[in-house]
Amino acid sequence: MPVIDYKKKLEEQVRGIESKELHFPRFIMRGVAGDYATAYSDITEAPKHFYYMAYLTCLGSILADNVRLKTLLNVQPRLYTIFLGQTGRGRKSTPIAITIDFFKQAFDDFNLMHHANSGEGLGVFLEKSPRTLLVYDEFMGFVSKAIQKGNTLLGTVTTLFEKNQYQTATKEKQLLIENAYLSILAACTTDTWERCWHPDFTAIGLVNRLFLVCGGMEKLAPIPPVLEIGRWKNLLQNTRAVVKLAQKIHKYELTPESVRLYDQWYRNTLDHKSVHSVRLDAYALRLMLLLAIVDERYQIDTDIVQDVIQLVTWEHAVRQQLDPIDADNEQAKIELRIRRNLLLGPLTKRALQQKTGAHRSGTWLWHNALSGLLAHNEIAYNNKTKEYYILSNTEELR
Amino acid sequence: MKLNRYSETLKKIPAPGCGCHNFLLSVSNLGVIAGVTPEKLFDDIRQNIPKGNRRVSDREIQDAISKAFSDHNTGTFTPKPQPQPIVSDGRAAFNKIISQSYISSEADLWELSPIRLLDEPQSDPALLLRTLFDDTDFIFIGEPYDKGIIGDTIRPTQEWIEYFKASGRTKPHIIINPLTGDPAPKESGDGDTYRGNGNVAAYKYCLVEFDDLNREDQIKFWTTIQLPVVCLIDTGGKSIHGWIDVQKWAAISTSEQWQGEIEGNLYNRILKLLGVDKACSNPARLSRLPGHFREEKENYQRLLWLSKEGKPLCQ
Numbered sequence: 280m281p282v283i284d285y286k287k288k289l290e291e292q293v294r295g296i297e298s299k300e301l302h303f304p305r306f307i308m309r310g311v312a313g314d315y316a317t318a319y320s321d322i323t324e325a326p327k328h329f330y331y332m333a334y335l336t337c338l339g340s341i342l343a344d345n346v347r348l349k350t351l352l353n354v355q356p357r358l359y360t361i362f363l364g365q366t367g368r369g370r371k372s373t374p375i376a377i378t379i380d381f382f383k384q385a386f387d388d389f390n391l392m393h394h395a396n397s398g399e400g401l402g403v404f405l406e407k408s409p410r411t412l413l414v415y416d417e418f419m420g421f422v423s424k425a426i427q428k429g430n431t432l433l434g435t436v437t438t439l440f441e442k443n444q445y446q447t448a449t450k451e452k453q454l455l456i457e458n459a460y461l462s463i464l465a466a467c468t469t470d471t472w473e474r475c476w477h478p479d480f481t482a483i484g485l486v487n488r489l490f491l492v493c494g495g496m497e498k499l500a501p502i503p504p505v506l507e508i509g510r511w512k513n514l515l516q517n518t519r520a521v522v523k524l525a526q527k528i529h530k531y532e533l534t535p536e537s538v539r540l541y542d543q544w545y546r547n548t549l550d551h552k553s554v555h556s557v558r559l560d561a562y563a564l565r566l567m568l569l570l571a572i573v574d575e576r577y578q579i580d581t582d583i584v585q586d587v588i589q590l591v592t593w594e595h596a597v598r599q600q601l602d603p604i605d606a607d608n609e610q611a612k613i614e615l616r617i618r619r620n621l622l623l624g625p626l627t628k629r630a631l632q633q634k635t636g637a638h639r640s641g642t643w644l645w646h647n648a649l650s651g652l653l654a655h656n657e658i659a660y661n662n663k664t665k666e667y668y669i670l671s672n673t674e675e676l677r
Numbered sequence: 678m679k680l681n682r683y684s685e686t687l688k689k690i691p692a693p694g695c696g697c698h699n700f701l702l703s704v705s706n707l708g709v710i711a712g713v714t715p716e717k718l719f720d721d722i723r724q725n726i727p728k729g730n731r732r733v734s735d736r737e738i739q740d741a742i743s744k745a746f747s748d749h750n751t752g753t754f755t756p757k758p759q760p761q762p763i764v765s766d767g768r769a770a771f772n773k774i775i776s777q778s779y780i781s782s783e784a785d786l787w788e789l790s791p792i793r794l795l796d797e798p799q800s801d802p803a804l805l806l807r808t809l810f811d812d813t814d815f816i817f818i819g820e821p822y823d824k825g826i827i828g829d830t831i832r833p834t835q836e837w838i839e840y841f842k843a844s845g846r847t848k849p850h851i852i853i854n855p856l857t858g859d860p861a862p863k864e865s866g867d868g869d870t871y872r873g874n875g876n877v878a879a880y881k882y883c884l885v886e887f888d889d890l891n892r893e894d895q896i897k898f899w900t901t902i903q904l905p906v907v908c909l910i911d912t913g914g915k916s917i918h919g920w921i922d923v924q925k926w927a928a929i930s931t932s933e934q935w936q937g938e939i940e941g942n943l944y945n946r947i948l949k950l951l952g953v954d955k956a957c958s959n960p961a962r963l964s965r966l967p968g969h970f971r972e973e974k975e976n977y978q979r980l981l982w983l984s985k986e987g988k989p990l991c992q
Contacts, residue, residue, distance in 0.1 A: 285926050286942065288903040293770050293947055294763055302766035306950075311732060513728065520731040575734035 303328035303494065304593055307586040310574035311517040312338070318510055319377055323503045325370035326494040329362055333378035335569045336360040336464045338522070340412040341386055343460035346525050348568055348579075349532040354561075356568040359440060359463040361418055363472055363493040363601060370496045371466035372416050379414065379464075385518050396424050398431030402447050405459040418467035426477045433483060436461070440488040441561075469493070470636070473604045473616075481603065487557035491597045525572040533567070537584040544588050555598040559591045566590055613640050613648035618669065621658055625666035679711040680867045687721055693729030701738060705745035712866030715742050767950025771898070774951070778897035783981060786896055786909065791984040798979040801968035802847055803838045808985050809882070809907055809920070810834040814855035817872045818966055819848050825871030827858055847969040849978070853882045853920060854960050877960045880929040882907060883939050884957045884964050885919040885948060892917070898951075905987030910964060913971035913978040918964045922987025935960055 308316055308327060312334045320327035339356035348354035362371040382389045390408035394415060395401040405411055413436075415421050425433035431447065439445060439461040446455045480486060533541065541563070550556050566587045571579045600619060606612040616635040620626060626634065637645040649667075652658045658669050686704050691697050701722060708718040722738050764770045780786065787794060792808060794801075802818075810816060812835040819830035830848075832840065841847065854877045861875035862868075870876065885904075887895055895917045899909055905925035910918040923929050927938040944958040965978040982990065 283905075283925065285903060285905050289947060290763055292774065292903045293951070302764075302769055305766055305768075306762055310734075314732070516730045517732045574736075575732070576736055 302593075303492075304586070304589040307570070307589055309586075310570075311514070311521050312569075312573040314517065315378075315381075315514050318506055318514060319374070320497070322500065322506060323370070323373055323377075324496045324498060324500045325374045326497050328492065329371065329374040329494055330378065332358075332360055332362075332490075332492045333374045333464060335566075335573070336462055337378055337382040337389070337412060338518070338572065339565070339569055340410060340460070340462035341382065341389060341522060342525055342572065343410050343462065344458065345529065346568060346572065347530050348564055349530045350564075352564065353441075354564045354568065355443075355460065356565055356572070357440075357460060357462045358490050358562075358565060358569075359436075359488055360465070360490045360492060361463075361472075362466045363469050363491055364466075364495045365469060375414065375416070375464055375466060379412075381515070381518075385515050386522070394420055395432060395436075398433075398435035399447050399449060399454070401432065401435055401461075402445050402454050402456060402459075405445060405461065406454065406456050409456065409458045410460040412462045412464055415463075415465035415467075417471070418465040419471050421465065422477070422480070426479060433479065433485060436463070437483050437485050437488060463489075469601065472601060484557070486603060487554075487598075490562055490594060491601055493597050493601060521572055521575060524575060528577060531568055531571055531576075531579055533579045533584070534581070537579050537581045540581050540584045541588075544584075548588075550595075553595075555595055555602065559595060562594065563587050563591045609640060610644055610648050610651070613637075613645055614652055617648060617652060617667075618657065621667060621669040625661065625664065625668035627666050631667055679707070680713075683707040683711040683713065687725045690722070690725050690727065691729075692727045693731045693733050695729065697726065697729060697733060698737065701733075701741035702744060705741045706748070708742075709745045709749045714864065715746065717864065718742050762950050763946050764950060767952065771951045774901050775894055775897035778901045780896060780900040783896065783911075786900065786981050786990075789900070789990055790980075790982040791986075791988075794980050794983060798968050798977040799845065799847075801978075801980045802841045802966055803968075804983070805851075805908065805967055805980060806834045806838055808983055810855060815858040815878065817852040817856060817961075819850060821850055821963060823848075825856070825876070827871065831856060831858065831871055841968075847966060849966060849969050849971065850963040851966040852961050853884050853964050855879050855881065856961075872961060874932065874959050874961045877932075880923055880935055880939075880960055882920045883923050883943070883960070884962045885921055886916055886954050886957050887952055888954045890952060891915075899982075900990045903989050903991075906982070906990060907984055907987045908980060909982040910967050911977075911979050911981050912965040913969075913974045913976035917981065920964065925987045932960070 303326070305327070308331045312331050315334050316327045316330035319325075319330045336358045339358050343355050343357045346356055362375070364371050379391060383391070388410075390411045392401070392404050392408075392411050392413050395404070395413060401413070421432070421436075424430055425436075435445060435447075439459055443459050444455075444457055445459050448454070545560060549560060567579050567583055570583045570586055574583070576583060600623075604612050604615050606615055613635060617631060620631060620634045631649075632638075632645065635645070640648075649658075653660065656670060658667050660667055683704070686707050690700050690704060704722055705718060708721070713721070719735075719738055719742060722742075723735075726733050780789070792804075794804075796804070806816065812833065814834045815827075815831050816834055816837055817825055817831050818837060823830045825831050852872060856872060856876045857878040858871070859876070860869035860871055861873060863870045863873055864875070887898075890898075892915060899906065899917065899919055904919075905922040906919055907922050908920045910920075912918055921943075923935075923939055926943060927934070929935055929938055939960075940958045944953065944955055949955045967978050967980045969978045970976075971978055
């Protein structure tokens with residue numbers, strides 16, 4: 280037997296280096312969605328997984344009324360996807376615009392609604408086009424409307440995540456829609472995301488109905504070229520082909536091995552007590568459908584379930600990291616930001632100031648927050664490396 | 678004959694949408710008759726499907742192969758489960774690994790070599806053979822498509838050393854592991870060979886090479902990675918070949934152990950994600966023989982780092 284365990288050493292080196300950064304599980308991006316994401320991320324600055332998730336969201340919207348998982352639950356491939364990234368550098372809107380355009384060209388019945396101002400307005404649109412993708416270039420637009428007193432938008436969107444019925448009554452009109460299939464694709468800056476939340480949102484549970492996808496610019500492409508026409512046509516044809524195949528299959532079944540695998544994850548791994556795990560199981564089932572569709576599978580096998588588990592585990596980490604800041608005053612907000620950033624690894628004072636937006640809060644307040652955390656032994660300072668780090672017993676405070 | 682028919686049929690696969698689906702079973706049947714392994718059959722079919730108006734899924738090919746095997750009573754084709762990669766973003770992990778290196782030049786690499794490489798490249802073949810193989814090990818040295826012939830392209834280490842000393846002539850490639858010197862069936866089933874994966878006598882080394890990576894980053898990688906390296910060879914082109922001591926990775930004495938530990942755990946789970954060329958993972962892999970002058974590049978293939986015992990360069 281080897282004296283030095285190189286297997287362990289190499290694994291530790293590669294794993295350790297990955298640290299706690301939020302890297303999308305890239306190896307799951309297969310099939311036609313993977314091809315699409317590769318084609319466009321190669322020529323633009325946006326990350327590949329933004330294209331991948333935009334594609335899945337649009338595909339889910341197209342197939343929302345047609346494809347189901349063979350289970351008692353009414354699992355539909357609809358997603359509420361939010362891209363999060365830094366302002367100007369996240370490259371969030373480009374994948375949304377390109378993917379929407381691609382699907383509009385691929386399918387005549389691909390219905391879009393840009394911005395909804397009220398639940399009633401959305402309802403009227405859904406009456407005409409029951410299968411609709413609601414698109415926001417800036418999710419703040421949704422938030423600002425939804426928090427207005429008397430606006431029913433928040434309740435409508437929340438209800439339509441699981442249900443397909445919508446009913447509203449005004450003095451002028453009674454509206455009842457039996458078959459509404461709503462999907463959402465939106466972009467939001469991380470900064471806005473942290474600040475835009477109103478207690479109503481968390482109370483009604485909209486946050487855990489959203490699938491958050493974080494990322495940012497991965498390379499420079501000053502003038503992105505047009506995608507080669509042959510490749511574009513190929514993608515278009517493949518997309519139409521997978522949609523046809525999915526419509527033909529209609530009900531996707533899990534193989535016995537994949538049922539066992541999912542069962543094991545659901546019972547033993549998924550943290551049912553964590554607030555960040557709420558509805559991850561619902562997303563896992565929806566994503567199983569979508570991943571099977573794009574990979575042209577006839578049923579959901581263990582490969583698909585393993586990929587989905589990787590994806591929702593990543594989503595759990597994203598939710599932990601980007602949970603809207605829920606604090607009563609500015610100092611508490613800064614403290615929370617400092618804790619979250621240090622949970623990813625030690626940082627110098629300068630880096631910590633940059634990552635927590637110290638200039639916006641004001642130096643005096645920021646230093647007070649830092650001193651408070653040091654005084655209460657939540658964080659500590661390493662004199663040798665000149666870095667702040669989190670003390671392990673504060674992990675639960677995330 | 679059977680193999681020729683199979684190879685010819687492979688080239689005739691119609692484009693998807695023009696009868697490709699039905700043709701898959703025909704090719705699979707011919708492959709089974711020719712004795713092609715299911716894995717090779719799958720790879721051959723995948724590579725030979727022309728572009729068409731739809732994408733042929735992996736499952737569709739697997740189904741055709743399974744049916745062909747089942748019809749010929751040779752069992753069914755169950756693809757090997759893919760090992761779960763240990764990191765989700767290999768590129769990010771690679772970048773972080775190389776960012777830890779403080780070495781990016783060949784001169785520093787040369788300084789690190791446990792065996793000082795003071796002589797001209799012409800003496801490298803003998804030095805490599807003497808350091809890494811036993812005197813009686815049968816070693817293949819030759820052109821990529823040379824047949825394995827005992828006494829010609831396959832000789833014991835000592836005989837090669839004397840040959841190089843006497844003639845001064847070198848050849849471009851060397852198989853990284855010693856061979857048995859006995860014939861073994863080719864993987865394609867078409868006759869016997871003396872230099873295939875089935876002829877490996879002892880599993881000593883595996884080859885690690887990058888597909889497309891600049892030289893500076895390759896050097897940075899080799900000076901930080903925690904692998905038991907025995908030598909680094911400048912190929913005379915853009916690449917650096919690294920030989921890894923597989924016995925320090927795991928005790929390997931059979932081809933099944935090689936497949937599980939080297940192809941599965943080392944390449945598929947880790948190295949492939951970091952950008953290493955997966956095609957290099959077989960035990961009878963050709964590497965560049967140091968000391969050979971590569972005429973098309975006008976450069977010597979030469980040793981950059983050498984150690985009798987496998988160890989990380991950073992140790």
